[in-house]
Amino acid sequence: MDIGRQLDLYRDMWTIRAFEQGLEREFEAGNVPGMLHTGLGQEATQAALAAHLEATDCFFPDHRCHGLNALAQQRHGGDGRSIMAELFGRATGVCSGKGGSLHSADPSVGNFGDNAVEGSYMATVLGVALAYKLRRQDRVACAVIGDGTVGRGEFHESLNMAAIWDLPVLYACLNNGYAISLPAAQGLASADIVDLARGYGFPCVQVDGNDIVEATEAVATAFDHIRSGRGPYFIEFITWRWQGVFSGEFRSDEEVKYWKVDHDPILMAAEKLLRLDVPEDRLHAIESAERERIEEWIRFAKDSPEPDLAKATADVYIGWEVAGR
Numbered sequence: 640m641d642i643g644r645q646l647d648l649y650r651d652m653w654t655i656r657a658f659e660q661g662l663e664r665e666f667e668a669g670n671v672p673g674m675l676h677t678g679l680g681q682e683a684t685q686a687a688l689a690a691h692l693e694a695t696d697c698f699f700p701d702h703r704c705h706g707l708n709a710l711a712q713q714r715h716g717g718d719g720r721s722i723m724a725e726l727f728g729r730a731t732g733v734c735s736g737k738g739g740s741l742h743s744a745d746p747s748v749g750n751f752g753d754n755a756v757e758g759s760y761m762a763t764v765l766g767v768a769l770a771y772k773l774r775r776q777d778r779v780a781c782a783v784i785g786d787g788t789v790g791r792g793e794f795h796e797s798l799n800m801a802a803i804w805d806l807p808v809l810y811a812c813l814n815n816g817y818a819i820s821l822p823a824a825q826g827l828a829s830a831d832i833v834d835l836a837r838g839y840g841f842p843c844v845q846v847d848g849n850d851i852v853e854a855t856e857a858v859a860t861a862f863d864h865i866r867s868g869r870g871p872y873f874i875e876f877i878t879w880r881w882q883g884v885f886s887g888e889f890r891s892d893e894e895v896k897y898w899k900v901d902h903d904p905i906l907m908a909a910e911k912l913l914r915l916d917v918p919e920d921r922l923h924a925i926e927s928a929e930r931e932r933i934e935e936w937i938r939f940a941k942d943s944p945e946p947d948l949a950k951a952t953a954d955v956y957i958g959w960e961v962a963g964r
């Protein structure tokens with residue numbers, strides 16, 4: 640992969656990291672309502688997916704995909720600030736502040752929405768993919784899921800149906816080793832999820848989800864496969880989330896150090912770029928620019944108005960406004 644492309648991806652990873660760190664800070668200060676699952680540590684997989692998804696494709700983000708959602712806005716003519724404002728519950732948010740972290744959607748940029756019920760969109764993604772296939776559109780319907788979804792019935796039903804109907808689905812499974820605090824090795828029949836998926840008979844690969852080059856190349860191959868009408872594709876990204884569960888850390892010091900220091904996707908990408916003689920200053924400049932951009936998004940969100948109560952049911956029930964009841 641050429642240096643220019645690696646630098647673009649490096650910048651995108653910084654967009655995500657700065658977004659999540661800024662958001663986490665504001666959440667801890669009590670400025671962000673609801674719950675917050677951050678994508679910290681999983682920036683490479685989200686950046687790799689964002690780099691390939693067109694506005695005419697669709698993706699169902701998982702509960703840690705704020706960064707992917709913001710990048711989709713940026714790439715497809717939307718505004719990344721609308722994702723930040725949504726998380727702050729403001730009227731300028733992508734769903735007018737009514738969706739929040741777990742229910743923000745914007746089909747105009749391909750974002751078909753997360754759902755708080757893990758795995759629920761494993762069925763919906765099939766419907767979108769079937770529509771693409773019947774209309775002979777070379778589009779990709781992508782479901783981003785965690786290892787926790789793999790134990791659910793919908794996971795297996797979805798892979799089976801995608802296989803027998805040869806549907807254009809990309810399953811992007813972020814295996815970060817735990818569902819809440821349950822290790823994948825205890826909760827799943829195989830800790831290598833790719834081995835479970837292979838039984839359905841379409842291409843399934845396992846990649847280092849923290850290596851941006853490896854992750855991006857895997858996504859590129861998957862998109863080529865799906866767009867050329869050859870049916871579904873499954874990628875297991877091995878990754879790790881910085882966030883534990885609610886509060887406190889349940890993982891060993893060695894494990895935390897391995898992932899946060901030795902296997903940090905951004906540090907790994909920086910090392911690759913430095914080896915290619917990219918000056919360190921240039922990398923620092925990218926980080927600073929993204930941090931500044933995100934601080935501006937946070938100011939925008941904080942300065943935005945709260946949603947209007949009279950519009951609470953607008954876009955929820957057609958033609959049924961609170962004021963009219």
Ligand SMILES: Cc1ncc(C[n+]2csc(CCOP(=O)(O)OP(=O)(O)O)c2C)c(N)n1
Nearest residue numbers: 755756757784785786787788815817818819
């Ligand atoms: C159907 C369902 N069961 C339980 C939950 C509660 N829950 C929220 S996050 C989570 C763990 C998800 O694990 P994983 O998919 O591996 O994602 P991670 O948080 O590790 O990124 C669970 C069980 C839920 N949201 N939906």
Ligand SMILES: [Mg+2]
Nearest residue numbers: 785786817818
């Ligand atoms: Mg997990």
